Amino acid sequence: MSEATNLQEPESTVRALSINEVEEDEGNREIFLSVFVQQGQIGLSYYDSCDYTLHYMPDTMDNSDLHLLDRVIQELSPNFFITSAKQEQSLLEFIEKLGLEISKQRLLSAHIPSLPPTITESEKIPYLSSCIPLDSVLMMRSVGGLLKCLERRTVGLDMEDSSMGVPILQKDVVYIDKDTYSALQIFKSELHPSIFKLQLGEKEGLSLYDFLFLICFRQWFHRPTRDLNILKKRQEVIRFFTSPRNFADLNTLQSSLRNIKNISTLLHKMSLANPKVVVWQSLYKTVYNALCIRDTIRAMPQSIQLFSEISQNFTDDLFYIATYISKVVDFEGSVAENRFTVRPNVDPVIDEKKRRMMGLPDFLTDVARAELEKLDPRFSTCSIIYIPLIGFLLSVPRLPTMLDKQSFEIEGLDFMFLSKDQLHYRSARTKELDSMLGDLHCDTLGLFFLSSASVLQRSHCLYKVMSLCAELDCLIALAQASLDHGYCSPTLTSNHRLALIESRHPLLELCTPVFVSNTYISSETEGKVKVITGPNSSGKSIYLKQVGLIVFMALIGSDVPAKEAEIGLVDGIFSRIHSSLNHSTGDSLVLVDEFGKGTNTVDGLALLTASLNNWMRRGPQCPHLLMSTCFHSLIQLGLISNSPLLDLLTLETAIEGEELVFLYQVKNGICQSSCAANIATLAGISDDLVKRGVEV
Template identity: 55%
Template sequence: MLAPENLRQEGGGQGFEDEEEDASEVLLSVLVQHGQVGLCFYDSKDSSVHFMSDAPDNHELHLVARASNPDYKPEVVTYPYVDFGLEVGKQRLLSANLPILPASASEKDKMSYLSSCISFDSQLMLRSLGALLKCLDRRRVGVELEDSSVGVPILQLLAYTLKGIVKIDSDTYSVLQIFKSELHPSVYKLNSGEKEGFSLYGILNRCRCKFGSRLLRKWFLRPTLDLAVLNRRQEVISFFILPQNSDCLRTLQSSLRNIRNIPTLLRRMSLSHTKVTDWQSLYKTVYSAVCIRDTARHLPQRIKLFRDVSEGFSDDLQHIAALISRIVDFEGSVAENRFTVKPNVDPQIDEKKRQMMGLSDFLTDVARRELENLEPRIPSCCVIYIPLIGFLLSVPRLPSMIEKEDFEIPGLDFMFLSKDRLHYRSRKTRELDDLLGDLHCDIRDMETAIMTQLQNAVLKRSSSLYKTSACGALFFSVCGQLLDSIDFTGRVKIITGPNSSGKSIYLKQVGLIVFMALIGSNVPAKEAEIGLVDGIFTRMQSRESVSIGLSTFMIDLNQMAQALNSSTGNSLVLIDEFGKGTNTVDGLSLLAASVSFWLRKAPVDVPHVLLATNFHSLLQLGLLPSSEMLSLLTLETALDGNELVFLYQLKEGICRSSYAANIATLAGLPTNLVQRGVEVSELYRTGKPIKRVDNASCDEKTSRCKNVVEMFLKFNLDDKSLDLLSFLKEELLPSAGELLSPPDI
């Protein structure tokens, strides 16, 4: 049940009504807006808060239904919109009773900890969490007997994922370019929203209808672990990528273009808000669904999708299409911008429309007879029909008709003036009102009654229409093979190699292949490999932003903390460029500690980690514990003289050199600069002193400095005739400027 503000909050107890000691209470807070749902719940059994990242859901809230207990009827409480404010929710979270943090923790410390556990990008979840915290304070769950100053304790903050759905953090969607929004290129559509840019979703979206595109997007946002579902999708894709089935694919795609959003159409119909365009869309949808069914019946029925369409698309669709085609006059409806019916549907409507069609000639004859009875000064007249008013006699306004009193004509009742024409009611027009009545309104009322009957007939067969909605995104093509397989033989893989050797690309390829396998794309992946992944967590350096010291490092830490806290033995963690832009010792230390944390876990709890790093000291200094779960890999390179050649082959081993000088040369740095860098690096590595290359210049500047000091010491400050400012400007400052100029390196 939705609250009036389009918000939803459910709360209720789960336990025994006899109040046993182990009874617990669970309060679930849900916020739904614009097709997105954010939820969290509090379990009083262990004083834990569970939160789920924002996810898309339909108007029937199927996702929320999956998160609730179908055998339990909860108590439903609605809270006002103000309690779901974003900033209010953050403040309540910072003010919450968190015994896991020291009492002396500042607000900044609390925010750092919370951001490592909770993704603050999920705004609906944060808003629902704020309302949940208010509900906890009101109900005093677990602290009913405590002083009012004692808040409800929160001992754990745990991520919640629906069973069978893969958890993917927002950074993974960003760095793997699964989605990428950009402004519309047309200046006329800049304010209409964003369009999908170059992304995996944009490449794979071959859907021929908007409803299919939205369904495919939901697949991307909620990848499934159900192997039966994945196998069904791959069956369909494998069938349609065969060349001999291309004609069948084009036929289905042509029909799919006409499939509209059926739930929206039926919802408008149930509210009697149906427009002419809705009837057109419904007819095209039903007619196209019948074509899809007939096509599917000629396809291999061993494929479940074709079998479901053949059996599920019942004859009700054909019946609905026939009803709409026989009753609705689409051409007349468009012309009059309202629902109109075809001839031979209702005899009474046909008779009234026949009268309306012959009304023009009849009224011309009536007007001719009326003119004979009017004053000679009236040059012409006509009889018109206005809905809801009736028949009126219309005459032109004469120059002499200035004031209202001038409008009076014997035998006529003045009604109104419009566009220099006077409208009157005469004895003959009253007779016409009694004889013909309000034809236009009668016809509209009768056609509206027929439309209502047609709507009811369609709604009775709505179940058949809903089944057509599920086929919109099932026929789409996918890109080809990227890698032969995904190697998961070792749990923690550390990949080293020089810059530009392909480390980041390899990580992205692995992430994309796993993701595509999880949505059912036809990529080579074993069932065991697909079943391993229940979440993907990514920490990669963005190429679109610049690393700025501490602030970027804090982002690194938050992302790493979320991966450490949320990953399981079935998760895939991709880490690249951790600690870039900050102190090397700090970044190296925290990276070593994080990897060691995973390696010391039980083998079944160690996630699948692919870590690409330029911290070669991580391995060279032996900072990691020895473990069978650790695998060391590198991207192979070769030297052709002084030229570095990238082979882009992954092999076991460690990169012994960063090849910084070779990379600098490839990047276009001057040769003398690169040579000087190699020289300084070797001196620094061997502990030898590094001498400047401009010794003569330094000696000269030292001599100048001595001269300036001597001049200043000889200066007599008691001499009133001496111009101090001129001395500083002309003698001292020019010399100081030369001394302070940057030396040549």
């Protein structure tokens, strides 16, 4: 390190202290979502109590099913949902109060710490217009309603400029509904196994998110993107760290990233009247490790965009903050005294008072003896004590005759208070001590506020540090997963082709010693409609999920479990027939598993046939369709029309004696038999029942 080498490395005890203290508020997170919908458009905003920020989405077109709103609710899981209700006159009057101008006034009157301190009221509108599109009427109404709700709930509203410009959803976000997330096991909730934690809600089960939990933002999972610039930016970082020659740098950065704490939470605690010592420790440790990351990154190729951003945004303000804290805060003394204490040689006045305080006990004993000689002979003992913010006091035991306040009065002494049968007075000598020694605690507190203000003035750089460190942490861990599991870097294109060569299921291969890889290729010339037939338990559903998960992983920038992969960026992944028929395009991926099996054979077959023919008639706008079915008659009876888009697949099986063996290998062809008797035997059904079933 260049500059950071002059800083004192944080002790390991700092981390142990900070884990529980700094992140204790994470479980108290509340999200307030405010929504307005009108004439097919939606405007919304939300407030996050975890980092005290307001987020917004400008007016955006939504369909009649409000898929966009559904997606936002999925992603945010808001605690409070705020909207208008056109039912009663009283509610109509309330809605009128949420008009655009009132909403603007509420925003203008809100406390926004990031506003320049010298800004005037007339300058607020142009300033906020540069941050928020004030001409988005619906969005502004939603902000007004949100601020009104927060005002009534007396929520401390601190809005940071750095987050206000970030929309909730971007136009290149790939559409995936909640059912598809669940079907592909991208997210999977289950009851907590501990009976003592059942009241805390569900836990994440075996899912892609659980597998990559330490790797990705939850936001990345909710916002898979088809923006090639974003994906290639992520890929180049992963490619760098999967190179063996960069393993040392990988380990160095991982070690530093483990010590980066939630800066939003730290800065909020810093702004309070008297934050705990652990907050200062955690902030210093975070900034120190951010400097280590900066110095490591600056030795790497700056042609990689993320590395260049880190080098530029990790400014000398970080070095100033780290140096300032290390020179001012006495961590050992602060832990011992459980309050903010100052290092020697920072403030001569404080140092002198500390020096005097060190010899104070013996001195105060002498003063107490002198005071006792002046007291009423009824008092056999007394002491001189020091109380921060109050000063020096003479303390004497309460006599049996002292029953009320009037009897507490002693000539020459000013009564202060009674505590645990000890009377406390201010004497001429204690006043002299106050004048001579002063109040060390007040002086220290003043320096504390000065230090906090100095750090908070440079807080703007810390928010950028947190964002870039989080992104770097995600990509490093994705690179680590790629190395650990033998993933490949997919080729991302804007054409209509998906090609996964010798691909594997990213979750199932973790649970089985041997996994059979399979290839999937879909394009207008190689068949975009794949219909898979085969016996139950032959691997049809696994193959569908495997394709869906690999495409999803590519859309968050991850490497994928395959020998080779080419991903034509899709605009949505669908698993529900209704959604896929109405909203899929030629760039969508549709996964249909055993459609129609829940109804009678004729109806199920008819619906399946109609859906397939509908998709194939679209021609170039036919989505990438991967469908499994047990309706073998669909093909045998020729119910689906011939099309160059159609490709028939099955999974290989073999018979050894009377036993059915699954080979789990996908091949072209049609399944001729469902092998129901063999499947029943494998399921544990008695031989007599199986034999009778064959006879029938």
